[in-house]
Amino acid sequence: MITIIRIVSAIRIIIMATKKSSSAAKKKAVKKAAKKTNTVKKQSTRNESASLFGNDESAQASLQSPVSHSEGSSHASKESGNGVYLFLVLAGILAIGYLGYVKYLKPKAPTATTQTDATKVPADAQTKPVADSAEKKVEETSKEGSSTGFLTDKIASKKFTEASAYCKSVGGVVPSKDDLVKFAATAPTEIKTSEDKFWTKTEIDKKSGLAYRFSNGKAPKVDKATSLKVLCKN
CATH class of the missing domain: 1.10.287 (Helix Hairpins)
Structure with a gap:
């Protein structure tokens, strides 16, 4: 110029x-x-x-x-x-x-480096967003499926007599054994592998109630005065 x-x-x-x-x-x-x-x-x-x-x-x-x-x-x-x-x-x-x-x-002849870069950049730009979006979708799907119908962020340790009042205070109810069995298929890993027992709403007698363990799928009889985890269903 x-x-x-x-x-x-x-x-x-x-x-x-x-x-x-x-x-x-x-x-x-x-x-x-x-x-x-x-x-x-x-x-x-x-x-x-x-x-x-x-x-x-x-x-x-x-x-x-x-x-x-x-x-x-x-x-x-x-x-x-x-x-x-x-x-x-x-x-x-x-x-x-x-x-x-x-x-x-006057047109300029493209160099070899510019041609290779032009071919590499679009490939990376196309594969990375696709992979990231796929991973995000899988994570979102797993989170939505695992927490659907249950307040997994409000788990607390309560006695049987306190479980119903606690779930009511957080906007839910104490689930039944069948509810927990169905939820086990899509539950988060930390709940599915937990050795803790979770209260159900089933009362066996005046002193005991029915609990559920996700790790082995068993439902033992537990004294109502024992503090167990409570997973409320909304």
Whole structure:
């Protein structure tokens, strides 16, 4: 871009110099035209005097020679000035056009590294998001399935007589044995492998109730005064 600006500045300087030279040539042409007018006037005077001499051809030829010479020189100077000006303008336009083509329009051949990078990046960009989204879906599905219908974040240790009131306070109820058996298939790993016993709502007698252990699927009889885990069903 800086090179183009320098070239344009140089062309402008050349054009200004050419204009000055052409204006100087025009001034010279005006002076010569004035001289020509004076010469013509002198010529008319000489012609009048020459007519007095009749057929003196040598005198008439000498009087007409300065006029033709001045006309030819003025035309030559004008044509030469215009030709130089047009040549410089065309050369500047061609130079600017070539530099612009080379800098902005000429296509560049891609290198081997850019081609390999272009092939690698889309593959990585496509595989990683797909894998991440699949993992997220599996995690979300497992979480939704494991906690559906049960308040797994509100597990507490309570006595049998306290279990019902506690579940009611957190917006749920004490589940039955069948509810816990069904939930075992989709329960989180920490609950499914737990050796703890969880109260059910089943009361065996006045002193004991039925509990459930997820690790072995057994439902033992436990004293109501014992503190066991309570997993409430919403």
